[in-house]
Amino acid sequence: xxxxxxxxxxxxxxxxxxxxxxxxxxxxxxxxxxxxxxxxxxxxxxxxxxxxxxxxxxxxxxxxxxxxxxxxxxxxxxxxxxxxxxxxxxxxxxxxxxxxxxxxxxxxxxxxxxxxxxxxxxxxxxxxxxxxxxxxxxxxxxxxxxxxxxxxxxxxxxxxxxxxxxxxxxxxxxxxxxxxxxxxxxxxxxxxxxxxxxxxxxxxxxxxxxxxxxxxxxxxxxxxxxxxxxxxxxxxxxxxxxxxxxxxxxxxxxxxxxxxxxxxxxxxxxxxxxxxxxxxxxxxxxxxxxxxxxxxxxxxxxxxxxxxxxxxxxxxxxxxxxxxxxxxxxxxxxxxxxxxxxxxxxxxxxxxxxxxxxxxxxxxxxxxxxxxxxxxxxxxxxxxxxxxxxxxxxxxxxxxxxxxxxxxxxxxxxxxxxxxxxxxxxx
Amino acid sequence: xxxxxxxxxxxxxxxxxxxxxxxxxxxxxxxxxxxxxxxxxxxxxxxxxxxxxxxxxxxxxxxxxxxxxxxxxxxxxxxxxxxxxxxxxxxxxxxxxxxxxxxxxxxxxxxxxxxxxxxxxxxxxxxxxxxxxxxxxxxxxxxxxxxxxxxxxxxxxxxxxxxxxxxxxxxxxxxxxxxxxxxxxxxxxxxxxxxxxxxxxxxxxxxxxxxxxxxxxxxxxxxxxxxxxxxxxxxxxxxxxxxxxxxxxxxxxxxxxxxxxxxxxxxxxxxxxxxxxxxxxxxxxxxxxxxxxxxxxxxxxxxxxxxxxxxxxxxxxxxxxxxxxxxxxxxxxxxxxxxxxxxxxxxxxxxxxxxxxxxxxxxxxxxxxxxxxxxxxxxxxxxxxxxxxxxxxxxxxxxxxxxxxxxxxxxxxxxxxxxxxxxxxxxxxxxxxxxxxxxxxxxxxxxxxxxxxxxxxxxxxxxxxxxxxxxxxxxxxxxxxxxxxxxxxxxxxxxxxxxxxxxxxxxxxxxxxxxxxxxxxxxxxxxxxxxxx
Numbered sequence: 001x002x003x004x005x006x007x008x009x010x011x012x013x014x015x016x017x018x019x020x021x022x023x024x025x026x027x028x029x030x031x032x033x034x035x036x037x038x039x040x041x042x043x044x045x046x047x048x049x050x051x052x053x054x055x056x057x058x059x060x061x062x063x064x065x066x067x068x069x070x071x072x073x074x075x076x077x078x079x080x081x082x083x084x085x086x087x088x089x090x091x092x093x094x095x096x097x098x099x100x101x102x103x104x105x106x107x108x109x110x111x112x113x114x115x116x117x118x119x120x121x122x123x124x125x126x127x128x129x130x131x132x133x134x135x136x137x138x139x140x141x142x143x144x145x146x147x148x149x150x151x152x153x154x155x156x157x158x159x160x161x162x163x164x165x166x167x168x169x170x171x172x173x174x175x176x177x178x179x180x181x182x183x184x185x186x187x188x189x190x191x192x193x194x195x196x197x198x199x200x201x202x203x204x205x206x207x208x209x210x211x212x213x214x215x216x217x218x219x220x221x222x223x224x225x226x227x228x229x230x231x232x233x234x235x236x237x238x239x240x241x242x243x244x245x246x247x248x249x250x251x252x253x254x255x256x257x258x259x260x261x262x263x264x265x266x267x268x269x270x271x272x273x274x275x276x277x278x279x280x281x282x283x284x285x286x287x288x289x290x291x292x293x294x295x296x297x298x299x300x301x302x303x304x305x306x307x308x309x310x311x312x313x314x315x316x317x318x319x320x321x322x323x324x325x326x327x328x329x330x331x332x333x334x335x336x337x338x339x340x341x342x343x344x345x346x347x348x349x350x351x352x353x354x355x356x357x358x359x360x361x362x363x364x365x366x367x368x369x370x371x372x373x374x375x376x377x378x379x380x381x382x383x384x385x386x387x388x389x390x391x392x393x394x395x396x397x398x399x400x401x402x403x404x405x406x407x408x409x410x411x412x413x414x415x416x417x418x419x420x421x422x423x424x425x426x427x
Numbered sequence: 428x429x430x431x432x433x434x435x436x437x438x439x440x441x442x443x444x445x446x447x448x449x450x451x452x453x454x455x456x457x458x459x460x461x462x463x464x465x466x467x468x469x470x471x472x473x474x475x476x477x478x479x480x481x482x483x484x485x486x487x488x489x490x491x492x493x494x495x496x497x498x499x500x501x502x503x504x505x506x507x508x509x510x511x512x513x514x515x516x517x518x519x520x521x522x523x524x525x526x527x528x529x530x531x532x533x534x535x536x537x538x539x540x541x542x543x544x545x546x547x548x549x550x551x552x553x554x555x556x557x558x559x560x561x562x563x564x565x566x567x568x569x570x571x572x573x574x575x576x577x578x579x580x581x582x583x584x585x586x587x588x589x590x591x592x593x594x595x596x597x598x599x600x601x602x603x604x605x606x607x608x609x610x611x612x613x614x615x616x617x618x619x620x621x622x623x624x625x626x627x628x629x630x631x632x633x634x635x636x637x638x639x640x641x642x643x644x645x646x647x648x649x650x651x652x653x654x655x656x657x658x659x660x661x662x663x664x665x666x667x668x669x670x671x672x673x674x675x676x677x678x679x680x681x682x683x684x685x686x687x688x689x690x691x692x693x694x695x696x697x698x699x700x701x702x703x704x705x706x707x708x709x710x711x712x713x714x715x716x717x718x719x720x721x722x723x724x725x726x727x728x729x730x731x732x733x734x735x736x737x738x739x740x741x742x743x744x745x746x747x748x749x750x751x752x753x754x755x756x757x758x759x760x761x762x763x764x765x766x767x768x769x770x771x772x773x774x775x776x777x778x779x780x781x782x783x784x785x786x787x788x789x790x791x792x793x794x795x796x797x798x799x800x801x802x803x804x805x806x807x808x809x810x811x812x813x814x815x816x817x818x819x820x821x822x823x824x825x826x827x828x829x830x831x832x833x834x835x836x837x838x839x840x841x842x843x844x845x846x847x848x849x850x851x852x853x854x855x856x857x858x859x860x861x862x863x864x865x866x867x868x869x870x871x872x873x874x875x876x877x878x879x880x881x882x883x884x885x886x887x888x889x890x891x892x893x894x895x896x897x898x899x900x901x902x903x904x905x906x907x908x909x910x911x912x913x914x915x916x917x918x919x920x921x922x923x924x925x926x927x928x929x930x931x932x933x934x935x936x937x938x939x940x941x942x943x944x945x946x947x948x949x950x951x952x953x954x955x956x957x958x959x960x
Contacts, residue, residue: 114533114584116533116534116535116584117532117533128532128533128589129532129592129604130530130532130583130589130592130593130596130604131530131592131593131596131602131604131745133530133859157871174866176866176868177868177869177870178868180870180872182871182872183872192872192875193872193875193876193879193880193881194875194879195879195881196879197879197881197884202941202945205945206945206948206949206952209929209933209945209946209949210948210949210952210953212929213926213929213930213946213949213950213953214953214954214955215925216923216925216926217953217954217955217960218954220789220790220791220792220960221790221791221792221806221954221958221960222792223792223793224792224793224806224954224958225954227868227869227954228869228953228954228957229954231869231870231871231873231874232874232878232952234871234874235871235874235875235878235879236878238871238875239875239879408743408746408862410613410746411605
């Protein structure tokens with residue numbers, strides 16, 4: 001475990017005491033303290049959630065959950081899983097042990113073989129179009145669930161993205177800043193600028209002063225002043241919220257850290273579970289490095305070593321806590337990789353057939369969807385397009401994919417552009 | 428169905444001071460319930476103007492001198508002075524850079540921010556016309572890092588249809604891309620017209636140069652396809668090797684499409700297939716910027732008017748065109764005609780708008796129910812570059828030094844790969860300048876930077892050597908004078924009596940240093956600080 005950051009301990013210890021003492025009367029609204037007040041069971045009943053494990057670069061289907069030993073070169077062997085007849089690539093023993101809780105789609109297919117365009121496609125369900133920024137999956141899920149069930153009214157941001165390292169091209173789009181992913185660089189550090197700089201009492205005095213000094217501006221420009229005040233209050237609620245403890249991995253036991261294993265991705269998965277537990281609707285955890293144009297075998301083995309254990313731990317942990325039924329977990333990347341090994345020992349981009357894995361959210365464990373031909377090239381059975389996949393996400397989270405929103409230029413845009421859900425994976 | 432005729436083109440320069448006066452009178456009469464707002468006071472006007480033209484707030488000494496100046500022509504003089512300031516080109520370059528890059532379809536083009544701003548800055552400083560800049564951007568070739576004018580092409584990574592859609596949006600204000608797949612639902616544009624326009628751009632290629640980093644690409648023409656390339660098409664790029672643009676078969680995209688010849692949808696000018704790339708693009712640039720196409724001038728006039736007055740002649744900055752409802756079209760046409768008559772000189776356009784009555788009015792909330800077009804200015808959230816510069820000036824931080832160390836939003840891990848603290852700040856505070864401003868709202872991470880960021884809080888401290896406040900408290904024993912100085916630094920105006928009293932009451936209660944830290948914090952975190960009104 002990395003060295004502890006003392007600043008965070010100070011921050012959380014201090015503010016929780018202040019909150020418990022009722023010293024923050026200027027913070028109105030139902031969000032304040034709800035997380036602390038509500039019993040976890042109630043949260044679980046209320047909140048659907050989604051965790052996306054994003055494999056940036058395009059993970060090889062053959063070295064993950066669609067092995068074809070002896071056919072698709074590379075020498076990767078397969079191993080049996082908890083589901084008789086379903087094999088995974090050899091580097092995924094932990095995930096294999098929870099295969100009975102997973103649905104594996106082996107017949108994903110698209111036409112988009114460029115990283116940025118395919119990343120956009122698999123995050124929004126749409127190809128980039130000039131003039132329109134489509135909302136990313138997290139913004140879709142969070143805003144629709146908020147509209148339909150009143151989720152995301154707590155202190156924490158509804159959409160969190162962990163480890164994306166400044167990748168900023170799939171955000172809330174035309175859904176607006178409220179649904180913008182809240183970025184976390186290092187899951188072992190508190191989010192940027194959330195450590196209070198003053199004690200809560202002085203912070204309140206400052207806000208009061210700002211309020212009094214702002215009356216002249218507010219009298220002339222009430223709309224702008226009101227929006228600004230609302231923002232200051234939401235930000236203040238966040239930094240002084242007891243729910244900020246959700247970001248503190250040091251509150252997890254050593255056993256929990258062991259369950260998820262070491263590394264940033266493991267820490268990100270554990271943080272994702274904590275955040276969902278505290279009412280966050282959508283968390284994306286990014287594992288970069290899957291663009292294996294060279295040394296595919298070695299690199300995919302190393303990458304699997306980073307992802308296998310935390311992925312399995314996340315599914316198991318959510319299940320043990322009773323959260324899995326209402327939390328959809330998705331493992332995917334932007335495309336797959338070629339069946340042939342190139343001269344540098346790598347695999348190149350291959351959107352024609354690839355894979356994705358779902359768990360939770362009512363998904364029937366042990367499902368296997370689709371087939372590719374014996375050479376690993378074309379989908380021969382049950383092709384699943386990106387709109388089909390997004391419709392499936394909607395089905396699992398209880399969202400209507402046909403809902404239209406108004407994009408710039410007055411264009412009505414459906415949450416998902418056609419497609420139909422892969423219903424056979426739901427029990 | 429034949430397209431309805433385009434509106435008549437104004438070929439003769441109208442007697443346009445008269446026209447302007449008439450239109451002002453016209454909408455003053457139409458205003459009825461809500462009379463036009465009074466002119467903004469001097470300090471508000473100077474802050475607005477300085478932020479709009481040169482991207483910073485006025486310094487305390489500028490504010491004091493301007494307010495004290497009794498001469499009636501001082502506002503027009505301030506416009507001239509700021510238009511002549513080298514920062515005008517720098518700031519407008521950043522603004523136009525955002526217009527182009529916020530809609531990029533390819534995130535890899537983020538690195539174009541610096542070369543594009545450099546290119547635009549140099550052209551604007553050299554008094555290049557808007558037409559000349561448009562021509563440069565449409566006909567660009569070369570290595571992107573050296574040739575910022577390749578930005579529109581790079582932002583779309585050379586995709587023919589996307590370049591066409593963006594050229595139309597940026598320079599004509601016409602959103603043609605809906606017509607890529609079907610005839611436009613609400614406008615007259617047919618699918619053929621989109622693809623004919625796209626046919627100006629199919630021979631642009633972005634090819635590797637063998638170098639490393641941003642230099643590894645170059646934008647070039649592709650006028651002769653090696654046979655091998657045509658014969659062996661990559662599965663993920665079926666268009667590779669095509670020299671002409673094809674409109675895909677709508678019913679079966681796997682079938683070969685229809686080869687399109689370049690044709691400009693607004694004026695009908697066309698070229699045969701087979702025309703070399705640069706000839707096509709130079710023709711497109713010439714026809715787009717030609718005075719017989721009114722939409723080139725209308726688009727930029729509407730954009731700058733919307734930016735400066737707060738609301739535009741159309742609902743959207745970049746969705747105008749013959750089928751969109753226009754408000755005060757006579758005013759728009761007068762400005763557009765003047766702009767064309769002045770060789771599309773951007774300084775002329777800024778001068779016209781910034782010396783207008785509408786620009787000089789007090790701001791009213793955008794949401795006011797009695798809103799009448801142009802009866803008041805509208806408050807605008809500061810763009811990231813404006814706010815960043817203002818924040819550094821207010822806090823007394825030197826940008827060059829901050830860039831060497833780290834800036835207000837520079838969480839190292841979130842800073843990404845390009846640029847220093849200004850760019851890191853823009854990742855939190857930036858917004859697409861083509862969005863309607865009512866859709867641009869603040870975010871929690873923005874609020875956190877200003878209220879809770881370590882850099883901001885260190886800089887407002889009164890007990891650290893070298894901070895603005897520490898110097899002020901050491902040299903100025905009078906609390907009222909300290910308050911005035913903080914207001915001038917932060918909001919570019921003097922406090923009114925109530926504000927002064929509130930601050931003094933707050934400070935007198937206890938620790939002087941802590942009290943003024945609170946005042947400084949409250950001003951930096953005010954709605955007024957992040958808006959220009």
